Every structure is written in C-alpha cells, then in structure tokens.
Amino acid sequence: MEVIHSDVLIIGGGLAGLRTALAARKRGNNVIILSLVPPKRSHSAAAQGGMQASLANTSKGAGDNEDVHFEDTVRGSDWGNDQEVARMFVHSAPKAVRELAAWGVPWNRVQAGDHEAIIDGQRVTLSEPAAARGLITARDFGGTKKWRTCYVSDGTGHAMLYAVSDQAIAAGIPVHERMEAVSLIHDGARCYGAIVRNLINGRLLAYVARATCIATGGFGRIYQSTTNAVINEGIGAAIALETGVVPLANMEAVQFHPTAIFPAGILVTEGCRGDGGLLRDVDGYRFMPDYEPEKKELASRDVVSRRMESHIRSGKGASNRFGEHLWLVITLLGEAHINHKLREVKEICQYFLGVDPAEQYIPVRPAQHYTMGGVRTNHTGQTPTLRGLFAAGEAACWDMHGFNRLGGNSVAETVVAGMIVGEAIADFCATPEGDMQVSTALVRASWEKAGAEFAAIADNRGGESASVLLLRMQAIMTTQVGIVRHHENLAAAVDELQQLILRSRQVGLHATRAGANPELTTAWRLQRMLKLALCVAYGALQRTESRGAHFREDFPRRNDAEWLKRTLASWPVADQTLPSLDYEALAVSGMELPPGWRGYGARDAIEHPGTAVRQAEIDDIRAAMTGADRHAVQQALMPFRHLLPPHLRGPNARLRDSA
C-alpha cells in the first residue's frame, strides 16, 4: 500500500479546488490537488458568459453595490439560501474579480463614449463616462437589477481557469492528474484523507491529510440531457454521502439552463440574451413578454426554462427530426458583436449545428445545467459532522444559491469560496484540532475495503450491463425528475431507481484489461451516481411545494409556512436503497430580506408566520436609522463581516463612491 502524506488534500482541480489550494498553500501548508483530468480541462472552462461582481463601472451598472447583488441573489434563490453566506459572497466577489485581473485574466474593459446595445429588442445608444475608461466592463444577465456580469468575451471560465491554474503552477502546488478519490478515510468523527484510484494503471493509493476538501463540481451526468461535461458525475459528493455521517443538502434543487442547443445539449451562454438575444417560437413569435412582462427573456433561469417548456406543451414548439424545441435569436446583435463577444457561441453553432448565428436562428431547449445541492457545510466550508472535511464550489452546499442560482454567480462562487474555504482550512491546520493521530490500521482497512469493492465488480459474472443501467437512470431523471415534477412521476422514478440500485450490484463486465479498465470504472461509478439520483428524486418527491428550480405541478405554490427549510439527505447504512431525509429550518427571524415576491414568476406564495414580524422589525430598524450609511443599516439588520477572514472584510472601492 502506497501512502502519500500532505497537510491538505484537495479533491478536484477546477476553479474552486485550485483557488482553495492557493489560499491554503499561501499560509504555508503542504497541499496536493487530485484531478480526474488535467486541471485546465475542468468543467470550469465551460463557463462562458461571465462572473457577477458589483463593480458598477458601466452606465448600466451605475448604482450597483453589494446590497443590490445580495437582493438579486436571495430573490434568485427563491428564499431558499443562507443569507449570511450570500452576504459574504457578494462582499467578496469584487475582490475576487480584481485579484483575477491582477493574475492576468483579460477582462473586457470599458470603452469611453457612446456605444450601441440591444435592449428589449431595440437598438439603443449608451454612453460610458471618460472616468470609467479601461476599468472592467459588465454585461446584463438574468435575474439581476444591474449589468453586473464581468466577462472575457464568452470564454470567461476558460480565462479564469487558466489564470488560476497558472498561479497554482507558480506556487508549485502538485496536481496529481487522472486520479479519482473513491472513498474518504474516516472514523465517523474525523476525516484523514482519501483512498484514490489511479485512472491510468488502476492502482489504489492512500492519501493521508490533516484536512481534506471536496471540490469536484456538480453531478449533471445523472441526467440524459445536460450541458455538463462527461466528468461531472458527482463522485466527490457521493463518497461524502457514503461516509454515512455527512449529509448532502437540497439535492432536489437542480437547475435547467434555458438555452442548450438542441439536441446535443451543449450550452450557449445566457450572455446571448443578456446582450439582447430573444426567444421565439414556431411562428417566430417572441413569447416571453406574455409570461414575464417585467424581466421577459431575462427572468431567472428556473422561470425562463419553465415558461419555455410550458410554451412547447401548449403546441408552440418548433420541431426537427429530433423533437420539439424553441429558437434563440441573436441575429439582431450583428456580426461584429458576435465575432467579438460571442465567439464560442458562434463556433459551437457552426460545428455542431451547421448554423451561422449571425444569420440563422439557433434551436434550443432547456437542459440540466447546475446542481444547487451538495455536501452540506457551514459558512466556512467545513462539514459540521466530520472534522477535517471541507467542501467548496458546486460540490458544496454552504448554501448561497438556495433553490435557484443566478447566471454568473457560480463561476464567481468558485473563486470566492476558494478564498474563504482555503483560509478556513489554513486556520484549521494551524490549531491543535488540525493535528491528527491516524491509525495505520484504519488507513489499511479503508484501502482494503475500496480494493474489495473493485474486485467484487471485476469478478461479478452477473448479467446486467453498466452502460445500459446508466442510460436508463439518465432517462428516468430527465423525463420524470426534470423541469416539471409530479407525485406520480416522482414516485415511479424513486421505485425504479431503487430497482436499478439492486440491479447495479449484478453488473458483469464484458472486457478485462490490464490497467484501469473503463468498463470497471463505469460500473463502480454507476452505483454512486444512483445514490445521488435517489437523493434528488426522493427529496423532490417529499418536498410538496414549488420553490425555485423545484417545480411541482401538483403543488405549484411556494409554501414558506411549511417548507422554508433545507433538505438533508444521508445514507447511514450502505445497503439501504433510499436516503434518510432530514430537514433544517431557515430562520426568518434572522433574515435581512424576508420572503416575498421575486420580481418575476409566480406571486402566490404561502406566507411564513414569522415573515410579517420580521418585516416589521426591519421597517423599524430602517426608520430609526434614516439617513445612516448603508453599511451601518446592513450591519444592524444582519451582521456578517465577522464571518469573513479579516483580509476580506474591507469596503470595496467604486468609481462613484456614493454607491
């Protein structure tokens, strides 16, 4: 048994993992990153349209600040998120974008003077002040009051990932590529690292570390129709679940992106609509203003996706040989804009559809895109139930997104979470709690257990096929646990997924191969992905309300009276075929922004009894502080700065400091 030691083990080499590693390394820790693929190939690279940060440099961003970004984020979450975490995030996002600027990200910049833009289908002239020249510019995105999304053409994630990955290389942080963590080494109370499979030679290694962080991204690949990369199988979250003591939170909160090209499911950025693109139906009719007069195409993703699906159901979908879809139209933006600001979109349309988006309509249909749920952590990324285990980014649920995340908030979250969680890991390692006494017998037992699991699959002569079961699971999730949910479909999905778990234990391999046999890898992962799928489906079945991206046709109203709470799914006994569900309440009494109407979507929420009380308190505080500085008012409503690492607490400078 080969054992590799470090202070900190980061599982995942995307933006969240890399940025966490940098923070921990800077404090003097010895850090190792594990990555399924070379880190610059991580799914972070696929973030196209941009990163939200309230810099307020542009004319359409004037007046923006942390308060506005906070309210947008909470409304976007449909009041399902942790408002303190949202506050920590919006306060740190400008710092993150400025740090990235210093690290070389070629953010698009403000051009002073007049320029043309398309707003609500009309060509308008905007004017940028000379004072803003050369500062970071921003575009419009869904669910936001201001133009806040900082961008690098439509390759924002790529540029960020390369800059941060280059910093990790500069810092000498080793990335062990083509490595997959297959279980956590733990004793039920503390985590000591992970058992890891080398995906080149198939060997199992033990990585022993004082602190371990899961930053493995989302699990979109449990769905058939998804924008996610093929590596987004959620194994990081699954191995946390398999400890039996770490719950996954809000797994039923799954985001569907409105504009995935049809049928390939490849994303074209929300920036298309942010920059003025429109959605049209079979008749060429622009339908979104009928449903959403306030925000039209730029309501939040959950709302736009739902409206699109119901418009297709009403018989207004266009169709091609693969099925029904709608049209995304960006022809009105002009070729020059598309060539400079939407060039990845142009390439994707040309290569995968044979369509020139400057001349032709783009066939789109909503597809799974993001998982708000993940490893439950506190506001510093630490799991409350397994000391020494942290999580960051999409893999985590520190819960800044609640039941729907805003576009541009996730790629921003990766780096902000890295800055905060990496610091918390360093703090942890600097205390006596960060020391560990690990038993070599425990490490060996973990290694042997993982080895036995792979051997059991490799030696199984059962008649089931891993790839067939995988496709079936993905089909169930897309058709029955998708955008529109209903008791009947969900119950049937839960039943069949449970059967699939049993069948997945009877998979026989067709091939043997020296080294890491890809079929063995698939069969092993399938069993974990099914557990995640069940957490999603069972959580969705039990949640008898609609909130954000979780929409129940049979319970269409948001029910704050009964469901203002976070779902916790755990898997205490390995053999069970359903997760154990538990709930933790979100306290209205502490909210800075009590539940209300989002400004788009449905208005018929069932009110929580505490909402009116809290609103009255807030009104009183605001009245008593009339004329006070906005920071002081915010501090009185819901203090958060003490939760941040000291170097992230300072005020963010803006061009117009009145903001």
Added chain:
Amino acid sequence: MIPLVRLQPSPGQPRRLTINILLCNPADPLSLAHLQAFEIEEADGMTLFIALNEIRSTQDASLQFDFVCRAGICGSCAMLIDGRPGLACRTLTRDLGDHLTLAPLPFFELIGDLSVNTGKWMRGTSERLQAWIHNSATVDLDALEQRMEPELAEAIYELDRCIECGCCIAGCGTAQMREKFVGAVGLNKVARFRLDPRDTRSDDDFYELIGDDDGIFGCMSLLGCHDVCPKQLPLQTQIAYLRRKMAALALS
C-alpha cells in the same frame, strides 16, 4: 476558417461507417499496436464523440479515449483523424468518408488506445517557460483595478484562447525531431505574457527561456501548427514576430 461546407446527407439508408482505430495498451506487456476496424451505423448529427461512445458501449468496453466537455472547449479529445490532428468531439462523421482512421496524437506519452498524456507535458512546459504573470506587487483587493485599454485586453484574450489540446505539437515538424521543443503552444504562451503589461518580465528574461533551438530558433516555419490549430490562433504571425524580437536581441 470554420468549414461550413458539409457533405450532403445521403437520402434513404443511413451509411455504414468503418472506423479503424489504432489500439495499444502499454499497461499490458503483450499488447501490440494494431489497427482494428469497427462498424457502426451513422446517425443524424453524429460526432466522433457519439461514435466512439457507441463503439465502447456496444463493441469494445475496454476502448480508451478522452472526452471532457464534448463541446470543443477543453482540448481533451485531440487525436489524428484520417491522419490530421483535430478535436474529435466536434468532428461530424458526415464530414468524413465511409472509412476513417483514428489514431492517438503522436509525440505525447501514450496512456492507451486514443488516450495520451497531454496534461503532464503541458504542465512541464508551463513550468519550463514560467508561463504565469510575473508581478511582485501586492494586490490591493479593496481598490479599483488597474486600467487597461479595451483593445489590449481583447488582443491578450486572442492569445489566451489556447486550449492546450496538443494539435500544434502533433502537427509540428520540429517536435518530431527535437524532443524538448516547446512548440507553438509554448511560444504562444510567451507571446501572450510578453503582450501583457501586468507581466513585468523584459525581453531579456524571455530570451533566457526561448532563445535557443528548443525555443524560438527551433521553428522551421513549416507552420503545420497554424493549419491545424482548432482555435485558429494567429500562430504564424506570433512566432514570426517573436523570432524577429529574439533575433534582434541575440544580435545586439
């Protein structure tokens, strides 16, 4: 240029495709590299990503290849497609003949079948060329960012679009002869950081990194790199410009 001309889909019967794949498993001492033919039925809009996954799920479960984004963004799936380096995920079978051949990228360490270890080579090259922003100033996270002209930011992004897929190396004459050549990917990185005012290095510093036959003077100007780059990076002009600058420095 992005090819927009497509072969017309044949009416009626879908085509039967014969895909010859160069197979080899270095983990197995008995494995010899050999071409194996797989037959599949073509589907509408089929990419090599779809075709290879179908072969793996129905014909050879042990087949190794690398895909990540399957959208032409991440650079994982570069391979030789009928002898030419390209991204398999965004190559449509309808643009290819009935018989096609797939082989792993040359030059890089073979992992197995169509999978090669580009990541290890790219990290090594980044370390060698110190391919990151060199700037010792402390970043004030609370202050306004440093200004940059919009045109300069766009020019940097133009070079920053490299996805480290390895196609340029596979298409490079020098790389076939000179194992340590940094290739177009390496030279483009130097050009990118040289252009960036946030990087405080001078041309003398860059000369130390690439002023030899493993760097800018190793390029024979065959420019296979430029022809096969899936991101259409301006490699020809960047390499020529860099060579002029570095040669001037060498002669001064």
